[in-house]
Amino acid sequence: MTGAEVLDIATQGIWTLLIVSMPMMLVGLIVGVVIALFQALTQIQEMTLVFVPKIIAIFITMLIALPFLGATMSAYMDRVVDMIIVGF
Template sequence: MTGPEVLDIARQGIWTLIIVSAPPMVVGLMIGVVIALFQALTQIQEMTLVFVPKILAIFVTLLVALPFMSQALEAYTARIADLIVTGSG
């Protein structure tokens, strides 16, 4: 296996990681911004107010996005297994 092939596998792995982690991260970011805006508008400075809604939203997002996430991971794993079997890219 040559250097460019290894870099291509690493690039695919990083891209797969980004795609799989994007849905919960985006939802967590959006909920955090909405709650921060709510806290700024109402002048409520409770530090723990963010955690429960964010945890619930991320959990629901994981339940909804789990088929997509597992499909992306399965495709990447199949590519890696194919490379192991064939011995080349």
């Protein structure tokens, strides 16, 4: 295995990680901003108000995106296994 092949596998792994984590991160960001705006408008400064809606929104997003996440990770694993079987 050459250095270029190792870097290729690592690059694909990092892209897969970003693609898999992106839906939850975006939903967490959007919910956090909305709740921060709500807190700023109502002057409610409760620190724990952010956590429960964020956790619920991220959990629901994960349930909805689970088939996509599984397919993406499975495709990456198939590529890695094919490289192992073929011997690069």
